[in-house]
Amino acid sequence: MRLRSTELAQNEVACYFSALELGLILLVMFVGDHPRVLPAHRHQTVILNRALAEDGELYARLEEALHGQVHSATVQELDLVNDKTIVDVRYAYTPRIHRPAAQATISAITTAARRTLSRHLPCIMP
Structure with missing residues (x-):
């Protein structure tokens, strides 16, 4: 039994697998970035009007201001002279019913x- 198709060249195989890989990457990015996957998770840079160096107080103030549960907070700037804190926050928003x-x-x-x-x-x- 003999197949009558021609062999693929190396550059054709490389193009085929590259297109397959790019398609899979785009699919993963689409699914990961879809709003239904992580609908309540948000990311913001927050400027607080107090210099907060203690993590517990910082997290409590951020959760109160953002109405959600803070997952991570990275202090970008702590200004003790002007009494302000700039924080990069990742949190899960929990809407409140009014x-x-x-x-x-x-x-x-x-x-x-x-x-x-x-x-x-x-x-x-x-």
């Missing part, structure tokens, strides 16, 4: 009314 003030007030009034009614009319209100 209820409008009117809705919170209505909810508080409704709860108070239920308590009053349940005290005065125990047979009607469960």
Whole structure:
């Protein structure tokens, strides 16, 4: 049995594997950079208006300011004279749910009314 195809030259094989490698690299970059893979992870440079040299205090202040969990913080500049800190931060953002003030007030009034009614009319209100 004999195959009738011609042999590939060395430069054709090199081009084939180079194209395959570039395609795989682009696929990996597309998947890794997709917003669904790490949707809450962010990276920022933050300037704080206090010189914070202690890691615990720095992380606590950054988590409070950024509303998330800090994974790493690299101090770029610590200026004790002007009292400022420049930090490169990587963190996971955790959105906070804010209820409008009117809705919170209505909810508080409704709860108070239920308590009053349940005290005065125990047979009607469960």
